[in-house]
Amino acid sequence: MYEHDVIVVGAGGAGLRAAIAAKNEGADVAIVSKLHPVRSHTGAAEGGINAALRDADSWEDHAYDTMKGSDYLGDAPAIETLCKNSPKEVIQLEHWGMAFSREEDGRVSQRPFGGLSFPRTTYAGAETGHQLLHTMYEQLVKSGVQVYDEWHVLNLAVSDEERPEDRTCHGVVAYDVQSGEVSGFRARNGVILATGGPGQAFDHTTNAVSCTGDGQAMAYRAGVPLEDMEFIQFHPTSLPSTGVLISEGVRGEGGILYNAEGERFMFEHGYANNDGELASRDVVSRAELTEVNEGRGIEDEYVHLDMRHLGEERIIDRLENILHLAEDFEGVDGLVEPMPVKPGQHYAMGGIETDENGETCVSGLYAAGECACASVHGANRLGGNALPELIVFGKRAGKHAAGADLETAKITTGKRGEYELAEIDSPVELGEPGSRGDAVADGGAVAEGGATDGDSILEATVTAEKAKIEDLLERDGIHHSEVRSDLQKSMTRYVNVFREEDGLKKALRDIREARDRYQSVAVSDPSRTFNTDLLQTIETQNLLDLAEAITVGALARKEFRGAHWRAEAQERLDDEWLKHTMLSWNDGSPELWYKPVILEGEEKTYEPKIRSY
Amino acid sequence: MSTQVPKQKEAESPAEEESAPSVGKQRRDQAKAERRTAAEKQKEAAEKAKEAEDTYHIKVFRYDPEVEGKQEPRFDEFHVPFTKGMTVLDALMYARDHYDPSLTFRHSCRQAICGSDAFFVNGSQKLGCKTQLSELSEPVRIEPLPHQDVVKDLVVDMDHFYEQMHAIEPYFDPDELPDGELEEQRQTRENREKVKMSTRCIWCGACMSSCNIAAGDNQYLGPAAINKAYRFAMDEREGEARKQERLKIIEQEHGVWRCQTQFSCTEVCPKDIPLTEHIQELKREAVKSNLKFW
Known part of the structure; x- marks a missing residue:
């Protein structure tokens, strides 16, 4: 068994920032990560970091843009925390030597991004x-x-x-990929989940194959609510064949979207008469798919993103990485021809419910970054708001877990504040088949003899995980990849940009079937050494739980808000739906409840307005 | 240039010298042996794919220190249905998901930024996700990176690479910072441009694996670490004092002077970093700074 004050799970932007912050507070910190830190998917972010750095800009404007972008489903205390702290965290990165793009006067460059009232996206090329x-x-x-x-x-x-x-969370159980050793990691102060999003629940995604939402699934099964899981961002410009991301920076610098008829459809078909290509991501994604669905797509699949008119010099200076990506992954030279693009799953706005200090309702358990939901992004994340979230909330979680004094959070977690329970209208039984229906199924470990000290609980969890692995290795059955692939296809087909009741119910049936089939998966590689077959099989279980949560949320929310569009209710219904969708794992299946959105900021209340760009 | 499996394992005859397998492992092995139907199904699928016209023939290095039949390194052949734009990584994933789930390789982002999937493809270091099958002659031979210990199949031990990266004190450490937490350091566009290519390194290890000097001198810092030192030494924000310290680190016995400008690192770098040039430039800087102190 290993022991530290603070255990950080995951080593992307949020995990690294949390670890550094906790260390600076004097804590004994360790990172436990399935990838070496530099392999983390934060590295694939392209566009930039929103921060109100300049005199003509203000954190209040950034907060307003973010709240509007969230379609009034973000919580004001979280949004204001983000926008107030982002400038100094960005300058911290600069003091750490980050190679930002620069202006003639030597200051860091900023560029326009979708949904922003000021060009405040601070960037380093398109990387x-x-x-x-x-x-x-x-x-x-x-x-x-x-x-x-x-x-x-x-x-x-x-x-x-x-x-x-x-x-209370006392630590984690981890598997050494190289040796197959299963060991407990005792956390004296706290565990911080920084494990990223569940993009692999979909088959056309900009996310890495490692983005399997492990932390979300673990927290969910331990009783922590998942919040607003139905809000999945589909990025409007991913390459059709691979899902590789083409940065919003291309449109920020002046790139133009065309349909098959050569029309600049964002304007010509009235999707966003003011902001055009730089409308919010959800708006542009729906516009593209509408063009394709109405027969104006190219090869019935995608649209064109043209940046040729920006000129070679500017492209090389600010978007060089895009040229490489288009060439390597789509065989297109962005300097001489437009790039094919279509919406691809990109980001999960929802996640593990936390307050603005990163704390969940389980004592000693924190979450930060894409896996968490504070909620900053509400129903739709603005481009350039993910990276500041990592550094602002990663740092706060790290500090808090290490025992630093932070202001008392205004957001309540768990069923501590106002909430309402609801029924799920599912055509099939939800949750894990054959669940034992006791506390263990909820994620809590029962130590032998009922001991409740941290060490005993950790030991009991280690024993349970070892047994699970032995079972997967010893039995006979089907390979997980069939289950995963069918799940991904169903999610992309039915829980995509446009959603309707029948489709969502079909997805739930498919998930039910996938869960049933998962009962008979087995790992065929018998090795203890680097057994990726075993680990991917375990990841697939996480994807099943999260895909179900996303779909249940999408079925429950009968309105159109941000990234969530419903055929049956094509408008935002503030009277009924200014509330967060909460799912708790209860006796092995999801329990649905709602809690109100907090629109009251420190100085003002954000009144929901019509969101047009 | 050959692929290395850990030495102690290479000499052993598999069964006897291994410590006795656990009961659990014996049971597992037995269960696997009995699982003929699944294996036959996979074989059938593989045969079918072979018959189909548009397939690619790949030969993949296999080794596992604890699985019978894989302790002696061997090559397995797969015929993978070809689709336009298919990469080496796509082919490996297809082979794993459809023919042999135990086929093991690191990969994550699929877009040449995480640096996990550098392999030795048809005799040259390449990123699997960035290498089109259509540009390779068949059979496509896929091996782990040479000059590193093989953990299993295409997975190599990266610890030595990471140690060398850490050895150059790879962190920004300026002589002084502006007052105030909102005050940025100024950097000219020219200076940012100068370090830009060096900051693109994704730690894939292709350069180190291609380097003959690194192969012969285990202590040689290697191209990636020296490039990392370049990234800081050339950054005007760090200041002159820190730069001199950095130059001391890279001009040690196993530092820049070992490089014989064979350009192999530069040739294989998937991010097109001019590694050899950077090493040469640091040699010149080291000479200049030594002259200054004489």
């Missing part, structure tokens, strides 16, 4: 995430934080009280 990830890893090396890389976290060691709000 901002890569620069951010490596800069932070460098500082991590400097700080001497211990990294257990290629240790795949299997579960959280959480006590088994009846109410999740009474539970």
Whole structure:
């Protein structure tokens, strides 16, 4: 067993920032990550980091844009925390040597991005995430934080009280990929989940194959609510054949979208008469698919993104990486021809419910970054708002877990504040088949003899995980990849940009079937050494739980808000739906409830307005 | 240039010298042996694919220190249905998901930024996700990176690479910072341009694997680490004092002077970083700074 004050799970932007912050508070910190830190998917972020750095800009404007972008489903305390802290966190990165693009006067460059009232997207070419990830890893090396890389976290060691709000997280159980050793990691102060999003629940995604939502699934099964899972961002410009992302920076610099008839449809078909290509991502994605569905797509599949008119010099200066991506992954030279693009799953706005200090309702358990939902992004994330979220909330979670004093959070977690329970209208039984229906199924571990100290609970969790692995290795059955692939196809078909009741119900049936089939999966590689077959099989279980949560949320929310569009209710219904969709894992199946959105900021209340661009 | 499996394992005859397998493992092995139907199904699928016209023939290095039949390195052949734009990584994933789930390789982002999937493809270091099958002659031979210990199949031990990267103190460490948490350091566009290529490194290890010097001198910092040092030494924001310290690190016995400008690192770098030029430039900087102190 290993023991530290703070255990950070995941080593992307949020995890690295959390670890550095906790270390600076004097805590003994370790990172446990299934990938080496520099392999994390933060590195694939391209566009930039929103921060109100300049005199003509203000954090208040950034907050207003973010709230509007969220379609009034973000919580004001979280949004204001993000926007107030982003400038100093961006300058912190600059002080750590990050290679930002520069202006003639030597200051960091900023560019326009969708949904922003000021060009406040601070960037490093079209490889901002890569620069951010490596800069932070460098500082991590400097700080001497211990990294257990290629240790795949299997579960959280959480006590088994009846109410999740009474539970405590004592550590994690992880699997050493190289040796097959299963070991407990005791966290004296806290565990911070920074495990990224569940993009692999879909088959056309900009996300890495490692983005399997492990932390979300573990927290969910330990009783922590998942919030607003139905809000999935489909990025309007991904390459059709691979899902590789083409940065919003292309449109920020002046790139234009054309349909098969050569029309600049964002304007000519009235999707966004003011902002055109730079409308919010959800608006542009729906516009593109509408063009395709109405027969104006190219090869009935995609539209064109043209940046040729920007000229070679500007493209090389600010978007060079895009040329490489288009060439390597689509065989297109962006300097001489337009690039084919279509919407692709990109980001999960929802996630593990936290407050603005990164705390969940389970004591000692934190979450930050894409896996968390504070909620900053509400129903739709603005481009350039993911990276500041990593550094602002990663830092806060790290500090808090290390025992630093932060202001008391205004957001409540778990069923501590106002909430309402609801029924799920599912055509099939939800949850895990044959669930044992006790606290163990909820994620809580029961130690032998009923001991409730942290060490015993961790030991019991280790024993349970070892048994699970032995079982997967020993039995006979089907390969998980069939189950995963069918799940991904169903999600992309039915839980995409446009959603309707029948389709969502079909998806739930498919998920039910996939869950049933998953009962008979087996791992055919018998090896203890680097058994990726085993680990991917475990990841597929996580994807099943999260795909179900996304779809249940999408079925429940009968309105159109942000990235969530419903055929049956094509408008935003503020009277009924200014509330967060909450799902709790209860006796092995999801329980649906709602909690109100907080629109009251520090100085003002954000009144919902019609969202047009 | 050959692929290395860990030495102690190479000499052993598999069954005897291994410590006795656990009961669980024996049971597992037995269960696997009995699982003929699944294996036959896979074989059938593979045969079918072979018969189809548009397939690519790949030969993949296999090795597992603890699985019988894989302790001696061997090549397995797969015939993968070809689709336009298919990469080496796509082919490996297809082979794993349809023919042999135990086929093991690192991969994550699929877009040449995470640096996980550098392999030795038809005799040259390449990123699997960035290499089109259509540009390769068949059979496509896919091996782990040479000059690194093989953990299993295409997975190599990266620890030595990481140690060398860490050895150059790879973190920004300026002589002084502006006052105030909202005050940025200024950097000219020219200076940012100068370090830009060096910051593109994705730590894939292709350069180190291609380098003859690194192969013969285990302590040589290697192209990636020296490039990382370049990234900081040339950044005007760090200041002169720190730059001199950095130059001391890279001009040590196993530093820049080992490079014999064979350009193999530059040739294989998937991010087109002019590694050899950067090493040469640091040699010149080191000479200049030594002259200054004489």
